């Protein structure tokens with residue numbers, strides 16, 4: 001079960017506004033299948049910026065990004081959207097659920113978009129994911145009827161719906177209290193151990209990071225430890 | 227599957243802002259309603275005014291005209307052959323308005339498959355004698371039955387029975403205006419004088435009212451026999467042959483053909499009444515312009531609401547993109563929101579437009595000038611409904627186009643970072 005699922009090759013990024021600054025400098029690293037990796041570093045060192053590039057949402061960089069062995073450079077917007085849909089699950093600091101839809105529907109949407117399975121089966125799978133996260137009883141509620149910790153669990157369920165190669169999280173516990181952070185972290189650990197799910201989680205919580213397989217530490221746009 | 231998903235996302239976004247959506251849809255509904263009602267009414271009016279002419283005007287009229295003599299003696303001179311000759315010493319002679327060979331011509335016309343029917347006619351200039359005063363007038367000698375079947379003669383005989391004109395010898399149906407001037411009642415006997423000085427007594431059996439006052443002051447109707455007698459002509463004297471065609475559009479071409487074939491003058495309805503066509507088309511253009519303006523305004527309403535919706539739904543759009551929806555998908559979602567507003571509003575508009583037309587159609591409208599009209603005229607042409615439907619979809623599509631493009635270009639990173 002080994003092999004690189006994600007590889008950053010000489011990734012650099014500049015922001016031009018208001019002045020030209022380089023936020024990422026020659027980032028090189030890879031993530032193996034089933035690996036649980038955490039990224040730490042001071043605020044403003046470029047963690048989020050890196051994560052948006054790795055998730056294919058940001059295309060304004062130099063260097064190359066390989067996901068599942070294929071280069072994401074020079075891909076069309078629709079192809080990148082497809083790659084995100086199929087291979088990457090993203091968990092944001094804020095839950096970012098769609099209040100127009102029920103919890104269940106929120107989880108289903110990326111699955112319906114991918115359309116590997118018919119709607120009934122996507123629904124079935126969404127229930128399974130919610131069950132893993134222990135919130136299947138909330139399935140028919142609207143997201144704004146849930147607590148912060150529950151919302152973040154729904155977001156994780158949504159990230160899992162297409163059985164992605166990797167789950168990325170940008171400080172997914174940053175907005176939660178200690179107890180809920182613990183719950184979310186335990187879920188990540190369970191996903192990693194039980195389901196062999198690869199994870200790449202940005203965090204400022206060193207205690208949290210210490211319990212992952214590997215820590216990548218950044219400073220001033222560079223990786224100083226990995 | 228994918229289509230279904232996009233529709234379901236659009237519907238959820240739509241329902242989340244259902245009040246604004248409703249306002250936008252009402253805008254479309256209102257404009258389509260007005261568009262349909264306006265065009266139906268305008269074109270009903272046009273049709274009514276046109277029918278005032280068309281129903282009573284032959285598609286082709288064959289007649290003889292007094293024309294200048296084409297052969298002037300000076301042209302025969304060898305010396306002046308190549309000069310510009312303007313001396314015309316020979317005047318038109320023997321001004322006979324009669325159509326020669328009217329019998330064979332009418333027979334030939336009746337056999338023509340393109341002809342619906344023909345009605346012969348004699349126009350006679352007369353004076354109506356009222357005491358010591360003479361009023362100029364025109365008596366149309368008609369074949370009562372043919373005239374009725376082709377030109378609905380009885381619709382315009384507002385008092386008296388039109389068929390009496392045929393059955394009672396030496397009878398006349400007076401123009402309403404002329405009768406008023408003469409103070410002639412039905413059953414009265416009036417006296418007319420022809421341009422050649424012959425006098426005749428005629429019994430009034432009805433009034434004729436065309437809707438055009440100037441005509442009603444002058445024109446009267448008598449049977450062909452009576453008119454021939456009045457003019458002292460033989461019973462094959464005919465001045466006009468009125469032809470009604472199966473297809474009115476063929477009139478100009480057939481008029482040309484008959485002109486050559488029968489060696490008479492022939493004028494088609496389009497040439498004779500070109501001013502009516504102009505009036506009609508100007509009225510239609512105005513109604514289309516007003517209708518389309520309404521739709522464009524409704525389009526701006528949709529544009530605004532979609533822009534607002536996109537502004538409010540930035541987060542939603544960013545999330546959809548982050549989880550794998552492409553710009554194209556987002557574009558389609560917003561286009562389908564716009565189209566839903568357009569289709570829903572448009573359909574209701576067609577329905578209300580029909581209802582409003584129906585209502586107008588039942589408002590009483592009585593005018594002395596138009597004896598056959600009882601309510602406001604409405605033309606229920608399906609064409610207006612098709613145009614209305616197409617336009618509501620096209621305008622909403624364009625109203626949705628730019629906002630949707632904007633939505634599809636939203637960069638999720640900027641939105642997500644912004645928090």
Ligand SMILES: Nc1ncnc2c1ncn2[C@@H]1O[C@H](COP(=O)(O)OP(=O)(O)O)[C@@H](O)[C@H]1O
Pocket residue numbers: 015016017018023041042043044045046047048049050643
């Ligand atoms: N849109 C932007 N324009 C200019 N500079 C930016 C922009 N976004 C982030 N930065 C800068 O890039 C650096 C890295 O930001 P970020 O990746 O968010 O850091 P982290 O997530 O590690 O706290 C910061 O110095 C930040 O100010």
Ligand SMILES: [Mg+2]
Pocket residue numbers: 047048049
């Ligand atoms: Mg950050």
